[in-house]
Amino acid sequence: MQLHGKTALIIHGDIPLGREIALALGMEGASLAIHVSNPKAATEYSLDIAPSDKQAVEVYASTLVDHTAVKAMFDKVRARFGGIDILVFNAKPQPSDTVKSLSVDDLKLHVDTDVKPLFWCAKEVSKLMVARKSGKIIPVYFGISARGDADLASWSASGGAIFGLVKCLATEFVRYGINVNAVSYGYIEDVAFPPHVRTAVKDYVDYLDIRRAGTSRDVAQAVRFLATGMSDYMTGQNLYVNGGLLL
């Protein structure tokens, strides 16, 4: 139980990937602050683990629509848990398409749901982690930006922005003992790819030498590795969980 006494905040803990990550960190002993996007999801949220009496699990609904909303959530988490040791930021799947078909609003949606909230969350969590001189920040995103995918222009663009931000955060926060590493996943079966991309995903998987799509569990185990002391000498890295897709 390497994460006993630690608190993890998981952004978008209600998407399948977020749930699996919550489970993996919870099984490692962490207390969980789980963000979901709306109050309805918060009331319906349940995890398939029985937390020990030393573990707390709380769910927080927030739109993450602006810095004020993000800050309000962090204030609540801080009041309840006293601090945050691990921040997992799941980029949220949104509609995407080719550049030709994509509207600027679609692109903006990705910036609004992935890039800006990550920026605000990093700002807020850094205040807590700097005080403790330790912390792990783990953005989790679709790693297609490293290679490009014609049908996923906005995912590719936001992924590139996320990873650029990861390297900056790693450099900026290293002096405070904060590690910032991303998990960059490939074709994962539980990820809500846009319908027209689903067929393409199948083609990609056939092309992969490993011949299978990944699972949310595969991604969650990588997050678990980055959340523990096992990865203390790593920062600014992109851990691939992609079956060899982006070599």
Added chain:
Amino acid sequence: MSTSSELLSEKVAIVTGGSRGIGRAIAHGFAEHGAKVMISYASADDAAESLVAAERREGREVTLLKGSVTDATYVKHLVAETKARYGRIDILVNNAGVVSDKWMMMMTDAEWSRVIDVNLNGTFLCCREAIKSMISQRSGRIINITSVSGVVGRAGQTNYAASKGGIIGLTKSLAREVARFAILVNAIAPGFIQTDMIAGISQEEMERALTEVPVKRVGNPADVANAALYLASELANYTTGHVLHVDGGQAM
């Protein structure tokens, strides 16, 4: 990752260069997590024997086999002996490596060849032999220890960086070749790690070197061993052809 014996329980691993430094930490970490470990080493008898004695005192299963990874006959023997003793090979860690730093103008043919021979050719020989067993098992993990030098280069290390860059190309190509047999091949690129390899560096040189390392500390062999443990275990079931940097942010 939670209890000590669960990650590699019942797995069989070969670790080359396993008597000292990073290889020693990997052999120890694997044995601690339940693996049966065949330790290959070339010269440091005392270090090798003290490691085996310490592991056996804890009731762990480790075996020593002395020889050079540049010798194809030895490598065949290493794999055969591992199978004879433990029945299979689940994990191969190619860690054996040497340095022989010199500016290229002054570098002799022998200095060039020896580094390429141990680091790159040794990795090739061990991989070629081990995948025969792994293919028939339809499972396996190979972890090649490369270096941040092989990614970004380092003055005075043309031979070492070439050997380590070569390992990265080998890793990615072999990952593609054997993925269909459920064999995953990854590399770890350590930065400055506290081992004999950097023991000769002066305090002043070390301080200068650390200016390139954002975390401002030299890594421990255990930091690399933990990454190897991750890649060898079922935590990393969907990662192949990857180069995992354990370098304190040196090469982002």
